[in-house]
Amino acid sequence: MTRWLLRMMTELSSRKFISRMTGRFAKSSFSRRLIPRFAAIYNIPVEEAEKAIGEYRSLNDFFTRRLKPGRRPVDAAADSLTSPVDALITGCGVIEDGMMLQIKGQDYTVEELLNGSPRIAQYRRGYFWVLYLSPTDYHRIHSPCDGDIVESEHIAGKVYPVNEFGLTSMRRVLSRNERLVSYIRHEQGEVAVVKVGAMNVSSIRYVEPKPRRLRRGDELAYFEFGSTIVLLSEDGTLNPRPDLKLGSRVSMGERLGTLVPKS
Incomplete structure (x- = not known):
C-alpha cells in the first residue's frame, strides 16, 4: 500500500x-x-x-559549476572510451538483440530509449552503461571520445525521479522521461549519449556554442540538478573494462573500455 x-x-x-x-x-x-x-x-x-x-x-x-583545471584528468589513450560524467553505475552489460536487461529489475529496449530512431539497428548488440548522478556529483557532461556529433534529438517526456525509488518502483522511467540524445561518430564507429531528465531537473542544456567536433573530455552539456546518462556503444566496437560492475563509481574522464575497429 x-x-x-x-x-x-x-x-x-x-x-x-x-x-x-x-x-x-x-x-x-x-x-x-x-x-x-x-x-x-x-x-x-x-x-x-x-x-x-x-x-x-x-x-x-x-x-552547474565547472571544476578547477586538472581535477578530472581524462584518459590519454587514443582508443579509450571514457565516462562522460561523475556517476554511480546502476546498469551495464551487453545489449542482447536490442534489449538492455535487468536495469534495477526492469528490461528496456534500445528502440524505446532512442524513440524509434533509424539508428537503433547499430546498437542491437553493443554495450550499455547507466550512469546515475546524485546531487553530490559534478553535473557537467563531457564527450566520451574524439569524434563528430552527427545527429542530436530532443525526446519529450515526463520527469520521474531516476534514483533508486524511481528506477525500481516506476515503470521504465529511462525511456519515459525527457531525453536529449547525441550521436557521436568516432574512428571505430558510433556512440549514443542519452541524457535523461528527472524530477526537479529544470532542464538539460547543451553548452554554447553547441559543439560539432569534439575531443575526448570536451564539454558537451550539463544537467540543472541530478539525473542519469545512458551511454551506448555501437555493435562490435568496444571491449569494456572487466572490473567495472554494478555499484562501481566512475569519474569523468575515467576509462570505461577500449574502442576497437568494427569487425
Missing part, C-alpha cells in the same frame, strides 16, 4: 510545470543563501569548484 501511494504521488508530481517552478527558484538570487547548506548536506567537495562558494549567484549557478 505504501509503495503504491508513493508511486501515485510521484506520478502526480512528475509534471513539467513543477520542475519549471523548482528551476525558477534555483536560478533566483534568493536561492543563493541555500548554497552553503546544500553543499554541507550533500558533502560536496567545494574545494574542487572553479570559484569560491560565495561567488556563485544562485543555487543553479553552483550546481
Whole structure:
C-alpha cells in the first residue's frame, strides 16, 4: 500500500510545470543563501569548484559549476572510451538483440530509449552503461571520445525521479522521461549519449556554442540538478573494462573500455 501511494504521488508530481517552478527558484538570487547548506548536506567537495562558494549567484549557478583545471584528468589513450560524467553505475552489460536487461529489475529496449530512431539497428548488440548522478556529483557532461556529433534529438517526456525509488518502483522511467540524445561518430564507429531528465531537473542544456567536433573530455552539456546518462556503444566496437560492475563509481574522464575497429 505504501509503495503504491508513493508511486501515485510521484506520478502526480512528475509534471513539467513543477520542475519549471523548482528551476525558477534555483536560478533566483534568493536561492543563493541555500548554497552553503546544500553543499554541507550533500558533502560536496567545494574545494574542487572553479570559484569560491560565495561567488556563485544562485543555487543553479553552483550546481552547474565547472571544476578547477586538472581535477578530472581524462584518459590519454587514443582508443579509450571514457565516462562522460561523475556517476554511480546502476546498469551495464551487453545489449542482447536490442534489449538492455535487468536495469534495477526492469528490461528496456534500445528502440524505446532512442524513440524509434533509424539508428537503433547499430546498437542491437553493443554495450550499455547507466550512469546515475546524485546531487553530490559534478553535473557537467563531457564527450566520451574524439569524434563528430552527427545527429542530436530532443525526446519529450515526463520527469520521474531516476534514483533508486524511481528506477525500481516506476515503470521504465529511462525511456519515459525527457531525453536529449547525441550521436557521436568516432574512428571505430558510433556512440549514443542519452541524457535523461528527472524530477526537479529544470532542464538539460547543451553548452554554447553547441559543439560539432569534439575531443575526448570536451564539454558537451550539463544537467540543472541530478539525473542519469545512458551511454551506448555501437555493435562490435568496444571491449569494456572487466572490473567495472554494478555499484562501481566512475569519474569523468575515467576509462570505461577500449574502442576497437568494427569487425
